Amino acid sequence: MLEVAGLNASYGRARILFDLALAARSGEVSVLLGRNGAGKSTTLKAIVGLLPPDAGEIRFEGRRIDGMQPFQIARLGLGYVPEDRRIFTDLTVAENLEVGRQPPREGAPRWTAQRLFELFPNLGRMQDRLGGRMSGGEQQMLTIARTLMGNPRAILLDEPSEGLAPVIVEQMARTIRELKTQGLTVLLCEQNLHFARQVADRAYVIEKGHVRRSGTMDEIQEEYQSV
Numbered sequence: 001m002l003e004v005a006g007l008n009a010s011y012g013r014a015r016i017l018f019d020l021a022l023a024a025r026s027g028e029v030s031v032l033l034g035r036n037g038a039g040k041s042t043t044l045k046a047i048v049g050l051l052p053p054d055a056g057e058i059r060f061e062g063r064r065i066d067g068m069q070p071f072q073i074a075r076l077g078l079g080y081v082p083e084d085r086r087i088f089t090d091l092t093v094a095e096n097l098e099v100g101r102q103p104p105r106e107g108a109p110r111w112t113a114q115r116l117f118e119l120f121p122n123l124g125r126m127q128d129r130l131g132g133r134m135s136g137g138e139q140q141m142l143t144i145a146r147t148l149m150g151n152p153r154a155i156l157l158d159e160p161s162e163g164l165a166p167v168i169v170e171q172m173a174r175t176i177r178e179l180k181t182q183g184l185t186v187l188l189c190e191q192n193l194h195f196a197r198q199v200a201d202r203a204y205v206i207e208k209g210h211v212r213r214s215g216t217m218d219e220i221q222e223e224y225q226s227v
Contacts, residue, residue: 001026001154001185002047002078007056009046016042017209020056024154029176029186031196033220034206040189041083043206044156047187048080049073061153077105079152083159083189085143089132093123096131096142100149108153109182116145119178137168144175154185161195173198193221 002024009017016039024030032040045051047058049070058066065073074080088096097113104110117124120141126134131142140160147155160176161169169192176199179186190196196203196217203220205213213220 001061002187003057003059004043004047005057007043007046007058008054009042009051010054011042011051015054015209017046017053020206020209020211022204022211022214024185024187025202026185027180027183028201029180029188029199030202030204031200031217032187032189032204032206033191033193033196034189035191038206039209040206041158042209044080044158044187044189048078048156074150074152075102077108077151077153079147079150079155081143081147081155081157081160083162085136085139087131087134087139087142087146089130091131092128093131093134093142094127096146097149100146102150105151105153108151109148109179109184111148111151113149116148119148119175120145137164137171140164140168140172141175148179152184154187155179157186157188159189159191161190161192169195197221 004020004022007017007020020043032043034040042051046053049068053066056066057064060076060078088099094113122138123141123145131139160172173195176186200217203217204211205220
């Protein structure tokens with residue numbers, strides 16, 4: 001579904017990613033594991049076009065997307081949920097969802113506001129609440145729901161459990177597992193190994209911009225604990 005090969009990326013003169021390679025398989029949940037500053041978020045930003053790569057290839061469903069603009073990549077069916085959420089604080093929950101609406105896609109789960117309220121019951125109970133009056137966990141759910149309104153074939157999640165209360169983290173894990181059952185391909189960044197083990201099929205350990213190890217979650221756990 002998503003393939004990255006020889007990816008190099010920088011912020012100015014600071015090189016962040018070094019010949020990074022990974023693959024997210026169709027219908028699976030893959031996770032990038034590593035500490036703060038390892039290059040996880042930079043990888044996602046490069047994939048969706050927010051940071052132009054210095055070198056390398058990025059393919060989505062066999063089509064090269066490196067060099068495309070973010071809006072072009074989104075139209076192909078690749079969704080992105082940033083770590084800082086970026087909801088519209090002066091719009092209601094329902095209005096935020098409407099902003100993300102895109103036509104249904106062949107081969108992708110079809111989402112409506114009603115289906116998303118079933119997936120996120122908390123949002124269904126606050127459809128008229130302004131985004132700025134929601135908790136951090138509620139805003140995170142809204143950001144994911146808004147992205148799903150674009151009916152993506154795959155979705156990138158940047159630190160979905162970061163800063164959330166334990167009960168919300170568990171709810172987020174259930175949500176990601178449900179997305180997988182719907183056939184959605186998921187690639188996420190995480191530091192929380194417990195959370196990653198609940199949701200991921202495959203993991204890539206990133207350290208200082210390099211993939212140091214990849215494998216199943218069971219195969220990677222011991223290696224990750226030493227990173």
